Amino acid sequence: MVRKGPGSAAGRAGAMPGGRALPGAVGALCRAMPPRARLVPEGLRRAKLDRPQATLDFWRLLYALLKQIHGGKWSEADAIDTQIRFVKLALWYQGYGRPELYRLPSDGSAGSRELLLAFSWLLHRISLLEQLLARNRVRTGDETSVCMCEDDLSQSEQGTTEIAPEYGPEDRVDVRYLQWLNGRLRFQWRSLHAQHQEQCKLLHKIHLLTSGSHVDQILGHFSVTEMDLIRQTENYKQLVQLLERETMQLEAFLEWKQLEPVYWQWMETVLDNMAEEGNMCKPQDAHIEKSSLPKVTSCCPWADSLTGQINKLSRDLMALRDQLHELVTHRKSAWEEKPAERRRLISLQRQFPAGPCEPVLLRVRGLGKEATSEMLELGDEAKSLGAHVKDDREGSPRALVVPSNEAVKCQIKIGWEINVTKTHLKGKS
Amino acid sequence: MGFAGWRRRWWRRWAAERSGGGSWSGWRPGAGASCGGECGPEPGRSPRDPPQPPGWGSRGCRERAGGVRQRRVLCVHPPCRDGQDDEQPETEASSKDGCESRPSPKELEELELLNRALEKALRVRKSISKTPLEAQVALAEKPTGEGSAFENASEQQVPVSGRDVPVSREARAVSKKPASMKKPSPYQLRAPYRTDPDVKKTQRRAPARCVSQGPRTAGKSSSKGAVSRQGKSHRPASSASDQGVCAATELQNAPGSSKSALKEQQSSIRDSSGEGNLVAAGRQLIDAGKKSCGSHGESSRKENPTAEGGSTSPRTVTIQQQGCQLKLPHPYRKAYSRNCRAWERSRLCQTSADAAAARKRFTERIQTTFCSPMPALSPVEIEEELKVLQDIPSLLSQYVEAEPADHPTLQREYESLLTLEGLQSTVSQCLRKLQLLQAAVESQKRLHPDCTGDVGSCCPACVPARGRACGGAGTLAVPLLWYSSFQELRDLFALKLQVSMLHQEIALQKLTMTELLPVLESEACPEASAAQLYRAIYTQLCEGGKRFPVLVRDELAD
Numbered sequence: 001m002v003r004k005g006p007g008s009a010a011g012r013a014g015a016m017p018g019g020r021a022l023p024g025a026v027g028a029l030c031r032a033m034p035p036r037a038r039l040v041p042e043g044l045r046r047a048k049l050d051r052p053q054a055t056l057d058f059w060r061l062l063y064a065l066l067k068q069i070h071g072g073k074w075s076e077a078d079a080i081d082t083q084i085r086f087v088k089l090a091l092w093y094q095g096y097g098r099p100e101l102y103r104l105p106s107d108g109s110a111g112s113r114e115l116l117l118a119f120s121w122l123l124h125r126i127s128l129l130e131q132l133l134a135r136n137r138v139r140t141g142d143e144t145s146v147c148m149c150e151d152d153l154s155q156s157e158q159g160t161t162e163i164a165p166e167y168g169p170e171d172r173v174d175v176r177y178l179q180w181l182n183g184r185l186r187f188q189w190r191s192l193h194a195q196h197q198e199q200c201k202l203l204h205k206i207h208l209l210t211s212g213s214h215v216d217q218i219l220g221h222f223s224v225t226e227m228d229l230i231r232q233t234e235n236y237k238q239l240v241q242l243l244e245r246e247t248m249q250l251e252a253f254l255e256w257k258q259l260e261p262v263y264w265q266w267m268e269t270v271l272d273n274m275a276e277e278g279n280m281c282k283p284q285d286a287h288i289e290k291s292s293l294p295k296v297t298s299c300c301p302w303a304d305s306l307t308g309q310i311n312k313l314s315r316d317l318m319a320l321r322d323q324l325h326e327l328v329t330h331r332k333s334a335w336e337e338k339p340a341e342r343r344r345l346i347s348l349q350r351q352f353p354a355g356p357c358e359p360v361l362l363r364v365r366g367l368g369k370e371a372t373s374e375m376l377e378l379g380d381e382a383k384s385l386g387a388h389v390k391d392d393r394e395g396s397p398r399a400l401v402v403p404s405n406e407a408v409k410c411q412i413k414i415g416w417e418i419n420v421t422k423t424h425l426k427g428k429s
Numbered sequence: 430m431g432f433a434g435w436r437r438r439w440w441r442r443w444a445a446e447r448s449g450g451g452s453w454s455g456w457r458p459g460a461g462a463s464c465g466g467e468c469g470p471e472p473g474r475s476p477r478d479p480p481q482p483p484g485w486g487s488r489g490c491r492e493r494a495g496g497v498r499q500r501r502v503l504c505v506h507p508p509c510r511d512g513q514d515d516e517q518p519e520t521e522a523s524s525k526d527g528c529e530s531r532p533s534p535k536e537l538e539e540l541e542l543l544n545r546a547l548e549k550a551l552r553v554r555k556s557i558s559k560t561p562l563e564a565q566v567a568l569a570e571k572p573t574g575e576g577s578a579f580e581n582a583s584e585q586q587v588p589v590s591g592r593d594v595p596v597s598r599e600a601r602a603v604s605k606k607p608a609s610m611k612k613p614s615p616y617q618l619r620a621p622y623r624t625d626p627d628v629k630k631t632q633r634r635a636p637a638r639c640v641s642q643g644p645r646t647a648g649k650s651s652s653k654g655a656v657s658r659q660g661k662s663h664r665p666a667s668s669a670s671d672q673g674v675c676a677a678t679e680l681q682n683a684p685g686s687s688k689s690a691l692k693e694q695q696s697s698i699r700d701s702s703g704e705g706n707l708v709a710a711g712r713q714l715i716d717a718g719k720k721s722c723g724s725h726g727e728s729s730r731k732e733n734p735t736a737e738g739g740s741t742s743p744r745t746v747t748i749q750q751q752g753c754q755l756k757l758p759h760p761y762r763k764a765y766s767r768n769c770r771a772w773e774r775s776r777l778c779q780t781s782a783d784a785a786a787a788r789k790r791f792t793e794r795i796q797t798t799f800c801s802p803m804p805a806l807s808p809v810e811i812e813e814e815l816k817v818l819q820d821i822p823s824l825l826s827q828y829v830e831a832e833p834a835d836h837p838t839l840q841r842e843y844e845s846l847l848t849l850e851g852l853q854s855t856v857s858q859c860l861r862k863l864q865l866l867q868a869a870v871e872s873q874k875r876l877h878p879d880c881t882g883d884v885g886s887c888c889p890a891c892v893p894a895r896g897r898a899c900g901g902a903g904t905l906a907v908p909l910l911w912y913s914s915f916q917e918l919r920d921l922f923a924l925k926l927q928v929s930m931l932h933q934e935i936a937l938q939k940l941t942m943t944e945l946l947p948v949l950e951s952e953a954c955p956e957a958s959a960a961q962l963y964r965a966i967y968t969q970l971c972e973g974g975k976r977f978p979v980l981v982r983d984e985l986a987d
Contacts, residue, residue: 088878089877089878092877093807094807095806096799097800097876098798120791120795121795124788134905138768144910146910175962175969178941179974186974189926196922196923199922200922201919210753210755213755215762216766218909226757229758230758236761243765243767244767246771247771250768250772250774251771253778254778257784258781260784260788261781261784264784264790267791268791271791271795300877302874302877303871303873303874306866306870307867309819310863310870313818313821314863317821317822317825317859320822320829321853321856323826324849324852324853324856325853327829328846328850328853331846331849334842335843346839
């Protein structure tokens with residue numbers, strides 16, 4: 001798969017590992033890109049050599065890709081500095097931290113190598129290819145989203161200020177206008193609901209009636225698109241073409257996955273080149289870097305909104321914390337008032353994981369004395385659990401038979417140690 | 430009229446109501462709702478109104494409710510086999526007992542003839558690819574000749590006797606059912622659609638007509654206690670009725686009687702298909718009817734070129750009936766299967782160890798060249814963490830509320846205490862995390878490029894977060910969403926819409942709170958209208974704009 005042009009050019013630029021497979025990898029990468037974002041192998045090669053002519057194309061490429069990832073609207077006619085600004089912001093948003101990129105001029109005159117690095121970093125960091133494939137997937141079926149994410153209305157850009165333009169700042173807003181709007185809004189929701197139900201009914205009809213007809217056995221039935229496809233086949237030639245193109249894209253993706261180590265090694269050589277050059281230019285760049293640091297950043301709306309959210313959450317949590325603190329202290333003091341040995345037993349109990357209620361023989365030894373039945377005072381709780389004193393062979397009530405983990409519930413008289421050895425009884429006692 | 434004119438009208442009305450002796454009866458409970466309701470459907474208003482705030486109203490609705498993303502919806506258990514019978518008797522009250530009567534031998538004979546003729550038509554149709562029209566027209570003559578009784582009856586259908594058609598049709602249903610070997614199952618709808626552009630043309634015209642009737646009758650039949658199980662039973666009814674309607678209109682007969690024919694057909698089919706294979710019966714009925722309609726269509730089209738393609742309208746309907754036998758066109762099928770397989774392979778494809786190592790090396794190297802005090806979290810990560818934390822306060826307070834005040838046993842009390850202490854530690858952990866996030870925000874803000882003074886430039890790019898699908902990044906699998914009944918699908922749609930609506934309501938509530946409450950505290954309104962203002966604000970904020978409290982002026986007699 002060695003192609004003439006790029007392959008030999010790459011060879012001219014310097015020996016690199018996997019020189020044979022590289023054109024294949026790069027070619028596959030380019031073919032796996034979505035159709036609206038054109039990338040050619042030649043562009044990559046030129047970017048490695050930091051050719052200025054490649055810069056504009058690379059900015060445009062990154063713009064197209066990042067816009068697709070973030071789901072915004074865009075067109076190729078957007079001004080280049082808008083594009084550049086967007087790309088820089090988006091890269092910052094993803095956490096790209098090379099200062100050189102942010103210092104690139106906004107007319108797109110230089111910096112293709114930086115862009116190549118950023119592109120490769122994105123490839124790995126956000127699984128660019130996979131995301132693009134998933135987002136641009138040709139939809140032949142009926143789809144719905146189950147995402148419950150709330151789009152924050154207060155953050156939506158342009159819409160909120162378009163209310164009643166006839167009002168000046170002096171005019172008073174009639175509250176009944178609000179009520180009217182509210183009623184209108186509710187009506188719209190209701191009609192939307194009705195339409196959704198209607199759509200749902202028709203959708204179900206198609207699903208139900210065409211089950212068993214689809215090629216794909218798992219799906220089993222047609223979607224609305226496919227239903228229409230049957231009726232008006234000629235309208236859907238484009239759909240077939242899109243499917244085929246996507247298939248080719250996927251195959252290129254698979255090829256890329258095979259060959260990608262070569263690409264990453266190649267990128268490391270890019271870094272090597274830069275490091276070499278960097279060693280030469282370092283003293284010059286140092287002071288430039290410092291001067292670019294001071295940023296006013298008093299007006300960053302992103303940070304402001306996040307800070308607002310964080311503050312609100314903190315307030316809520318602190319209120320909760322105070323409430324909890326009060327509650328816990330109250331409960332704790334109530335707990336402290338309970339008899340000590342009961343407390344100890346109950347906390348002991350937590351150390352024994354809950355287990356089956358097998359009978360357990362406890363040997364109770366007094367301090368040097370033999371246990372008498374008075375010593376072994378079984379509380380009501382323990383008795384209700386079936387604990388009883390069993391006479392040992394010698395006749396002295398030394399042993400307690402108790403359901404296993406309830407053993408710790410036995411009350412003891414103050415002063416006596418309980419020396420508990422659990423011996424599981426085999427069979428009933 | 431614009432907003433100003435509307436407002437004038439509103440004021441006039443309000444003044445009129447007010448002038449009725451100072452009573453407050455102008456605003457009854459629910460008046461607001463009714464006003465809203467009646468303002469809504471006014472037809473001419475919506476396009477001309479000043480922007481109903483798009484951010485609040487319809488645009489917001491549309492964006493949220495209409496967003497479809499990456500899931501497939503799939504029916505897995507078409508509940509067509511069980512439980513039909515018990516629902517049949519409930520639905521249509523007007524059951525016709527005619528179906529129980531035995532068809533006369535004469536009618537049976539006619540039906541036999543008809544069947545044979547239609548089979549022949551089927552054979553001929555299959556063998557002809559280029560000139561279906563002439564053949565069908567030729568055939569149209571034959572059934573008319575042979576099955577004369579039936580044909581004449583249906584042609585002179587309504588004026589002569591509206592009962593003939595339904596009787597014969599229902600008789601056909603009954604007799605066909607036991608027969609059931611006449612099922613024209615080899616009939617494929619594929620051929621006409623693909624190979625014959627002429628047929629397609631008429632077909633396209635017809636649905637425009639029949640679709641309007643289709644949903645109506647479908648709506649009618651499905652409105653009668655439509656549950657998914659009944660769906661199948663309704664469809665033959667609706668399609669037969671469609672067909673009845675189409676035939677009737679095509680033959681230009683009185684529509685009134687066709688409606689009665691329609692109802693009778695519906696009921697007859699429903700009753701007659703109570704036992705046995707509903708699908709088969711329906712299919713037979715429709716096919717036979719379709720052929721007759723088809724033949725009618727051809728013949729009438731020959732006579733009257735301007736008659737709309739009623740012939741193909743039953744064909745549209747029979748798609749519904751023959752849905753299980755439909756086939757996608759071949760190019761699409763091929764493209765689809767290849768695409769499907771490619772997706773499957775891509776999904777299963779994993780990054781090799783070499784590639785993973787190479788990636789890691791590159792990424793680590795490039796990250797060493799990043800700004801030296803690199804914040805721990807990128808902006809996207811900060812936002813994700815924050816999203817996770819959003820619900821925590823309310824969840825935790827729910828847990829706190831759930832702990833009862835006193836406990837039956839000491840053990841429970843102890844456990845409750847431990848739970849509360851655990852919650853305490855969780856709260857402090859979250860607070861610590863929030864502090865970390867705040868610090869990360871600050872450090873990222875420092876690195877934020879291009880944010881020097883120009884606020885406008887930040888905003889569009891700061892919105893990127895909103896557009897992100899909240900599925901996992903880079904997942905190539907689109908999960909299938911299976912539903913097992915119509916009710917589930919409906920509930921899914923309804924609940925999603927409700928969630929969107931509630932999100933919007935919450936946002937609106939926050940906004941109105943910040944906007945309206947200051948009004949109450951601020952300058953004094955004229956005394957007369959203060960009460961109204963309070964009531965309006967109360968309604969908006971506390972009752973969601975739905976219920977209005979009644980204002981009573983309590984005047985103390987001196």
